[in-house]
Amino acid sequence: MASENNKRIVFLIDMQSFYASIEKAANPHLREKPIVVAGDPERRSGVILAACPIAKTYGIVTAEALWQAQQKCRHLVVVRPRMETYLRTSLQITGIFHSFTDKVEPYSVDEQFLDVTGSIHLFGGDVYQMAAQIRQRVWMETGVNCRVGIGENKVLAKMACDNFAKKQEGGVFWLKREELAETLWKLPIEKLFGVGSRMKRHFHRMGVYQIGQLAALSPAVMSKRWGVNGEVLWRTAHGLDDSPVSPHAHDTQKGIGHHMTLPRDYHTAAEIKVVLLELCEEVCRRARSKQLMGSVVTVGCRGADFGAPVGFGRQLKLAEQTNDGMELYEAACRLFEQHWQGTPVRSVGVSLEQLVPDNVLQLNLFTDQPKRRSLAQAMDAIRAKYGHDAILRAASVLGAGQAKERARKIGGHYK
Secondary structure (H helix, E strand, C coil): CCCCCCCCCEEEEEECCHHHHHHHHHCHHHCCCCEEEECCCCCCCCEEEEECHHHHCCCCCCCCEHHHHHHHCCCCEEECCCHHHHHHHHHHHHHHHHCCCCCEEEEECCEEEEECCCCHHHHCCCHHHHHHHHHHHHHHHHCCCEEEEEECCHHHHHHHHHHCHHHCCCCEEECCHHHHHHCHHHCEHHHCCCCCHHHHHHHHHHCCCEHHHHHHCCHHHHHHHHHHHHHHHHHHHCCCCCCCCCCCCCCCCCEEEEEEEEEEEECCHHHHHHHHHHHHHHHHHHHHHCCEEEEEEEEEEEECCCCCCCEEEEEEEEEEEECCHHHHHHHHHHHHHHHCCCCCEEEEEEEEECCEECCCCCCECCECHHHHHHHHHHHHHHHHHHCCCCCCCHHHHCCCCCHHHHCCEECCEEC
């Protein structure tokens, strides 16, 4: 029963092959075929965004190049992404979850946390029965299969889903702290939430290969070696997490950024600055829409060769807060000119951080800032009504410009 030990009951619900499942639900003739959702193969975005379970049996994995997947499965069906549809379905699923509890926290477009501690008695009081009801509702209303990880906190629910529920026929697994020695601790260290490939190598050099070996270390040893992050990993291995499931967890924004992978290698500063201008305009438009401005700009450029990565990521503190695109662009150009080494660039990113409300305006003797703000707001209004490419900087119509192409996309993928 839910209240036996007065512990919280948290679900992490993950949508199986989310994009691919939506496409199969919309096109029943694809249901028994191996399909992948992938970006435009003519551009660098030709990578696998989602693969259905049938496609995965051929060894196809998310994020690999489309041409590699097609070599593994000659009769692979490739579907271009429809991001608006996926986002609408995600919101529909959130609505289903809200009929079971008011404590729903989106983790990603296809994963959400639910705290059902206070509502499970309304659904019979049985954890597994409630999970089954949720899975059935999602399947019946969207055609998407989901898996449910259960724990007394978010980190246990997440690891229950990632490591166990996905392998269960019923798609549900309850990871209990008192059973970690028989379940979680037997897994390889990289299965611990928060351990990536680099941290895995660090642990292997220490002789730590299983999660249980990390759990056996003292928190003092972990803290001494990795600071706060070390203690967090130790707590995660022991299933300790006090963070609440909050619908407002993402309301407070620390930064606003935009990143773009380019359709080809950019070799000249003039080309790259066109993209920098477009990114700065987009970042500031989003900041104005949230009535925010920031005082730290970050610029990142990455090279064309993943095998020998080159590039930089640098920050600059501005003299005063801003959400003006040209002010941000001027600062971004200074960073770019200082740190770019002339190597080909395949991806560029700009972010504005240390955000504050924009209801206070610092006047400047040399700039008519109220006029610039009014102009920016007028441009925002035009774009909101007629589309993001309704009004553009002249540089964006040059060959290097990506604004018109980006206006056709959501999250870097076609709508």
